[in-house]
Amino acid sequence: MTYKKLLTLLSICCFSSSSFAFLPQNSLRAGGIAVLPISEDVQQVSFQNMPVLLTHEAQKKYAIVGIPLSTPVGSVKVDTDQGPIHLDIQPYAYAEQHIQLKDQSFVEPSAEQLARYKQEAEEQQRIYHSFTPSTWNSFPRFIAPTPGKFSNSFGRKRFFNQEARAPHSGLDIPAPVGQKVVAPANGTVVGIGDYFFNGKTILVDHGQGLISMFCHLSEIDVTVGQHVIQGERIGLVGKTGRVTGPHLHWGMSLNDARVDPQLFLQK
Ligand SMILES: [Zn+2]
Structure with missing residues (x-):
């Protein structure tokens, strides 16, 4: 043994x-x-x-x-x-982060950009609200979707060019453009898009309202409806959407709550 x-x-x-x-x-x-x-x-x-x-x-x-x-x-x-x-x-003190963005449209989007964002957000909400039966026998063990040092970035209170915005709902893994991104657990691809803030994005349904999200990709290698297995390549790290540098944004949603992805990994 x-x-x-x-x-x-x-x-x-x-x-x-x-x-x-x-x-x-x-x-x-x-x-x-x-x-x-x-x-x-x-x-x-x-x-x-x-x-x-x-x-x-x-x-x-x-x-x-x-x-x-x-x-x-x-x-x-x-x-x-x-x-x-x-x-x-329990109380938990998330850090604050002040970010300077050169492109002011990411801080104050135009009416047209806001309309686009609203439609994209609705599409993502529909996915976060879905509840499909699970196919696992025991809860799926997760692996990190790409190698890299995790910045402790989940939950950070964010200020873009001094303006308060929603807290950071995922975990950023700094990595070079082109680094492989894999499925952290088995699931079905339920959404792909090229979003205003999130850039090229993949959403994977792992069952029972457990959804993972991968953003700012340079390349998407899967299609909606495709079944993916843990460790299978789904895309490549990039810097699309609202970013200050190349990284993978990894989000996890459970019963429509964005939760800390690190909690799914073994300590
Ligand atoms: Zn992020």
């Missing part, structure tokens, strides 16, 4: 609330994930009117709840068909 296999077995036998073999890390903060052990009797779970992902691990049932970045600190309620579960959202 390999050391890695032994570790996996140990973590299945002796798992605690914060350490699972396959499940994401439990992190009760805005932009985090709640990994909730639930009774086998629970059939339906929802959070803020969105259906919640349910899975099994080591013969136990779990609800995996995405917590939106806009969630205030304090108690929030997860609804189940067996009664509510209360979560205590």
Whole structure:
């Protein structure tokens, strides 16, 4: 038996609330994930009117709840068909980031650019709201979509040319143009586009409202409806859309909440 296999077995036998073999890390903060052990009797779970992902691990049932970045600190309620579960959202200090953009249209888009953005945002919202049955037996283990040092950029409060904008909803991985981007887990390509802010983008549905997003690509190698397997090349790193340099923007959405992608990777 390999050391890695032994570790996996140990973590299945002796798992605690914060350490699972396959499940994401439990992190009760805005932009985090709640990994909730639930009774086998629970059939339906929802959070803020969105259906919640349910899975099994080591013969136990779990609800995996995405917590939106806009969630205030304090108690929030997860609804189940067996009664509510209360979560205590903890404070978390995300950093601030001040970005100077030479192209002012990315800070104050024209009416035409805003109309384009609105349509693109609606298309992405439709995908984030979708809920397809899962095809996995246990929660998919994720790998990083491209090599590189993760800047701790998820959740940053951003100011573009001194103007406050929405917090950063993904993780930036600085990498050279042309570096390979792979599917971090099995899934189906549900959206591709060349968006105003996000540039060339791919959205992959992993099942049960778990969607990954890859932005600013220089090349897209997949088509909508295509099934991708973990590690398969889907595109190349680029610098399309609103960027200050080449990098991969990796987003993860769960029950329409943008959550920290690092929580899906093993520590
Ligand atoms: Zn980004």
